Amino acid sequence: MKEGKASFSAEIIAAMRALESRRPEHLRICHDPYARHLIRSRFRKFAQNKFITKLIYWYVERKGPGLPAGIAARTRYIDDIVKLEVDNGAQQLVIMGAGLDMRTFRLEELRNVHVFEVDFPATQELKKQKLTEIELPERSKLSYVPVDFNKDNLGEKLTDAGYDPKLKTLFIWEGVTMYLDAESVNRTLAFVASNTGKGSTLYFDYLMQSVLDGSCKYPEATAVRKTKSFNSDGVEKYTFGIDDTGIESFLSSRGFKLLEHMTGESLKTRYFFGENSSRYVFRICGFVHAEVARELEKP
Numbered sequence: 671m672k673e674g675k676a677s678f679s680a681e682i683i684a685a686m687r688a689l690e691s692r693r694p695e696h697l698r699i700c701h702d703p704y705a706r707h708l709i710r711s712r713f714r715k716f717a718q719n720k721f722i723t724k725l726i727y728w729y730v731e732r733k734g735p736g737l738p739a740g741i742a743a744r745t746r747y748i749d750d751i752v753k754l755e756v757d758n759g760a761q762q763l764v765i766m767g768a769g770l771d772m773r774t775f776r777l778e779e780l781r782n783v784h785v786f787e788v789d790f791p792a793t794q795e796l797k798k799q800k801l802t803e804i805e806l807p808e809r810s811k812l813s814y815v816p817v818d819f820n821k822d823n824l825g826e827k828l829t830d831a832g833y834d835p836k837l838k839t840l841f842i843w844e845g846v847t848m849y850l851d852a853e854s855v856n857r858t859l860a861f862v863a864s865n866t867g868k869g870s871t872l873y874f875d876y877l878m879q880s881v882l883d884g885s886c887k888y889p890e891a892t893a894v895r896k897t898k899s900f901n902s903d904g905v906e907k908y909t910f911g912i913d914d915t916g917i918e919s920f921l922s923s924r925g926f927k928l929l930e931h932m933t934g935e936s937l938k939t940r941y942f943f944g945e946n947s948s949r950y951v952f953r954i955c956g957f958v959h960a961e962v963a964r965e966l967e968k969p
């Protein structure tokens with residue numbers, strides 16, 4: 671990320687959610703009624719015309735095969751985790767690299783949960799400014815925490831914002847780890863592993879190492895390697911990945927127990943039926959729900 675420059679990828683993800691939310695209710699995988707208000711007006715106008723929407727799908731599928739369905743499924747999967755964990759007693763939600771994620775307002779379940787939206791300062795400023803332009807439900811327990819994961823101390827910033835390390839908390843890190851360096855990922859995970867109440871959990875996704883090293887031959891891997899994210903002057907570069915078959919040892923060596931590991935294929939099996947069966951879900955990421963291991967929890 672570049673100092674003072676908001677994330678463009680955050681807008682792309684919001685645009686994917688806006689597209690998905692335009693699908694008929696029985697066909698959409700996730701629903702974010704706010705997303706279309708957050709994307710630049712040029713994109714918004716495009717999405718109002720059925721023919722142009724089809725053209726956009728065609729274009730996006732060419733640039734990133736399986737991206738629209740993959741982003742929709744990822745959003746849905748995380749929504750399900752949030753609902754499950756709040757039901758199981760989570761009192762805090764930390765959304766790391768929140769971008770234009772609107773869960774805080776979309777999910778009624780979060781009404782009484784203290785939500786901390788953590789993000790790169792310039793992206794967060796952009797979001798806050800966009801939010802002044804739309805009508806939103808009241809959320810009294812929402813704290814914005816500007817953080818650069820590569821530079822700042824997440825713990826200090828969260829504590830200043832009122833984070834309580836004794837409470838059961840859910841951390842979500844959606845579409846972020848791939849843009850960080852390994853040291854920042856490890857530092858953040860170390861904070862979560864040792865500063866959370868009993869039963870706390872974490873969701874994150876990661877890019878498969880084989881995509882970074884070039885050995886993955888899926889069409890979406892080949893396509894993504896041609897994008898700016900792989901280009902030396904790209905602002906949001908893919909810099910971090912996890913070994914394709916190494917998630918359990920990655921987690922256990924960092925103080926976490928795997929609860930569930932999903933792939934593009936398993937998301938497709940879980941969420942895509944009937945008319946949706948033919949949709950292609952990208953297979954270059956892993957999606958992880960993990961629990962802070964007991965021996966590292968505070969009494």
Ligand SMILES: C[S@@+](CC[C@H](N)C(=O)[O-])C[C@H]1O[C@@H](n2cnc3c(N)ncnc32)[C@H](O)[C@@H]1O
Binds near residue numbers: 676683684768
């Ligand atoms: C692809 S967007 C995902 C946004 C959001 N999680 C979502 O799914 O809609 C990546 C997010 O990571 C954030 N990000 C990237 N590098 C960061 C860093 N070094 N520190 C803090 N946030 C960062 C960006 O600001 C952006 O919001």
